[in-house]
Amino acid sequence: MEHFPSVAAARDGLRAPKEARGEHDPFVEARTAYWNRLRGGRKPHGPHGHGPSSSTLLRELLGMEYHPDHRVGTRPGGATSWDTVLAGMRNRVRAGEVPDPDECVRLLAGSASMRAVLFESWSATVRRYGAEWTTAAVRSALRTTEDPDAVAFLLDMTAATGLRPLPPPELLRLANGHDRRVAHAARRLLATYGRGRAHGAGGGDPADAYERVLLEALGRRPLTGSGITGTRPGLFVAQSMLMGPFDRPGEGLSGGLSVLLGSLGDALARTDGIAAVVTLVTACRPELEEDPVLLHRRGPGHWVLRLPLDSDHPVRPEEMGQHREALAWWAAELLGSLRRPVDVLHVRYADDGSLALAEAARRIGAALVFTATPDPHRQMSERHDVPDADPVHVRHDLHRVFLADRLVERADRVVGIAGRAGGTNELSRHFPQLAGHAGGTPPGAPPEGVAPYQPPPDRERRRELLLGAVDAVAGARAGRVPTVLLNVGRLHPVKQQDVLVRAWTESGCHRDSILVIVGGSPRTEDPAERAMRERIEQALVSCPEARGRLLLLPALPNAEVRMLERALADPARPFRARYVCSSAKEEFGLAVLEAMEAGLLTAGPVRGGVPHYLTDGRNGLLLDTSTSRNLGDGLKRLLRIGDEEAAAMTSRARRLVRTTYSSAAMARAMTGHYADVAGRKRRASGGSAIGLPRIRIPS
Structure with missing residues (x-):
């Protein structure tokens, strides 16, 4: 008789591999100590115990990000001086500190990860330090920097916050330049000047489908047609599915999430209290060439809204940071163009795309719901606390952890996916800040489910x-x-x-x-x-x-x-x-x-x-x-x-x-969450009843 390993033993060992071997988990310990200090009223860079030993790159970066006073004479793990700057900025933003405009523009050319931190703090910087200081800092940077990524970022962020850093002739030169990201961002900023299709902007006819829809949007043409029509009273809910083709699960990045959100959206649209559902997907240039229509009706009460991305291929999560600012603009612009305002926007993945949609929700005044998962958290130490860990993967996973933290901070409601014991204990272990979120109430874990079987055609x-x-x-x-x-x-x-x-x-x-x-x-x-x-x-x-x-x-x-x-x-x-x-x-x-x-x-x-x-x-x-x-x-x-x-x-x-586990049961559970957060948002803002127009924050 062959011996098969104990499934229970395997389960326990895989649940927490470091703990199962009697070892410490430096990632969990660093984060727990950090949030405990914040809850105790002490600055996160104040007195603390010993930071994690710096024997690996992960431990060095954890020391920099969660224990900034922890200093290492040498860096055997390979951390750089720029890692120190990035980690310190993440630490400050998590703690609620706001960098000033000069610091923001100085750090822009550093890395894509730093731009994500500055994207997260930009609106707070403008509010804290004022339009005059911010405009002057941006103007100086735009006239001196040669980094097109930094230029495009500044143009988009000033457009989002209503600043006018350059006179129209200078913007027109940028709008007619050869760098697509800069040209497109300059056109979006010109639109806030009341010059969406100013004479000479764009250098003639649009080059492709993306530029065609962009110019139509800037010309205030209704890209979503007649919009969402024929709805009943209730909440208008948006949900995101930014990974892979929505209608072809199993291809590329598209998988179970597209199936889940398709059936959930259909079920929500049939649920009392929901007026309509729109599922947000992306469309790259070839997809826009094949089908330029941005709003499709999937079924009764359920629409699919395609957000254009200037890419020659479907964008992967690790590439989404290159499109974050433009995606936030498109989401706010298109959602705001629908005939009724969005009450709740639900994001489900910790990446730059979800952060962009969270920012869009802020701009249009919608409540934000975030489904948090301990990914990549649960495997950080197991995968990266080794001498030969891939530095690119270590840094990327720490970037994703930061994004998840910011989505938790922004969210009006955090929900989890039910764990082994039917609760969210594992989620709370990897997100210690949840102990102070929503009055300390543990996040809910609505049951997920499958739709009733419907035979295919033929x-x-x-x-x-x-x-x-x-x-x-x-x-x-x-x-x-x-x-x-x-x-x-x-x-x-x-x-x-x-x-x-x-x-x-x-x-x-x-x-x-x-x-x-x-x-x-x-x-x-x-x-x-x-x-x-x-x-x-x-x-x-x-x-x-x-x-x-x-x-x-x-x-x-x-x-x-x-x-x-x-x-x-x-x-x-x-x-x-x-x-x-x-x-x-x-x-x-x-x-x-x-x-x-x-x-x-x-x-x-x-x-x-x-x-x-x-x-x-x-x-x-x-x-x-x-x-x-x-x-x-x-x-x-x-x-x-x-x-x-x-x-x-x-x-x-x-x-x-x-x-x-039915999609109908999941829809009922989610409707309860959506109604609660929308009601809280409305009462907090003194807004009008659900379904009536709200003042739209310019995008």
Whole structure:
């Protein structure tokens, strides 16, 4: 008999790896001490205990950012003097300090991460130090700096705060220049002068679809057509989905979030108290060339609003900082052009795009809701507190942590994703400031859920095509009848399809099963997809006989995925089937829930939110996905579960999902949050009733 690792032991070990080994977590300790000092009324750079030992780059940067008085004579981890400046500024902004205008313009040319800090503090700087000082500092910088990123930033931020740092002729020269970011920002600033399409601005005809919609917006043409019409009384809610194509989950960056927000938006639009929902997505230049319409009606009460981005490809989260200021302008401009004001804007990811939308919410007077997750927080020390940590990844993850902190600070309501115990204890551990947020009330964790199954168009033909492809691979096996292992998700390192293939071959499970992976687009140039396909190929090199037992299908519409899952779960099928989620972690795991609802015996990762609803051995299996060996052991266990035991598990799983995790229940829970924050916002501002026009802050 083979020994399988204890799932409970794996779960406990993965929950807090540093603590499980009896070690300190320097990231959690630094943040906890910092926020404790702030709550105690002491400045965060005041007296404190010993800062983290500076043996790695992470610890050096933590010392600089959370213990600024902590000094290291040498920097063995590789921190730079600029790291010191950036860390100090983050520390001050977190503590509520406001840099003066001269300091802001002096630091602009430093880095994209510094510009994110200054973007966050800019409006406070103008309020604190006044328009005259700020305008003078900006004017001097615009006339002396040669950094186009700094120039574009200053032009956009002065436009947002109503400043006029340059006379129109100077702005016209910038608007007709060769740098697109500077030219576009100059045109947006000219629009605040009442010269949106001033004579000579733009150098003639627009060069592409992005410039066409920009000039139309500056000319005050209604880009959203007739706007949101035919709504009932209630709240007008906006929600963001800035990663990947909204209507093609599984391609590029688009995954479960697009499915979730599609079904949630539809359900919200049917919920009492909600007038309409608009889902915010992005559109790059090729997407605008293909379809220049910015507002589409998805269904009754649910619209999709496309925010233009000046990029030749869909923008990845790590690239969003290059578009942050323009995105904030577009969001405020387009949301403000709709026929009724937005009451609540909900963002769900800690990146520069969400920070831009939070700023847009401030400008149009909408309440902000933020879904916070401990990502990348929970793995900071585990991943980066090592001597050979990648400096780029360390700095990027610290940037994301800062963005998450600012979104928490800006939010009128912070909500989490239910954890293993049904609460948000892990979230509070990684966001110590939540102890002082909203009167110390722990953030809520509304249940996420799946929409009722709706068969796709042409379902019989599509069903036969998909099952035919699966059966052709399964039927080619001689001897024992194989089990079908199904995996669905975007091709991305966190989904670990390459680890799954290695686990499948190294464990010998390829002899008793075929593996069907659904995800990715053969047309895309997405680098993550391309790299994942290459790693899958490499995983097959040592086991060529497995190649004929692996079926790679491109991403399918969600309705077709659910149709395939139901078909594979049919007990009359000649091949039994199992669903396996190989992700390193899932914050919630919508695809796992959908497989459970379809009647497939489902296995998901022990790390993250899946254990909140999947109980090992009762309604599915939990897998240690940290290594291919451990995952292989889990696959063996999954394959050896008999049909009778599997039927009992799937029955319990399906009943749980259908009674507890529905999109309608999630919509009702979110409506309660939205009504509460909108009411508080209205009372605090002395505003009018929901649904009546408000004064719009200029963008």
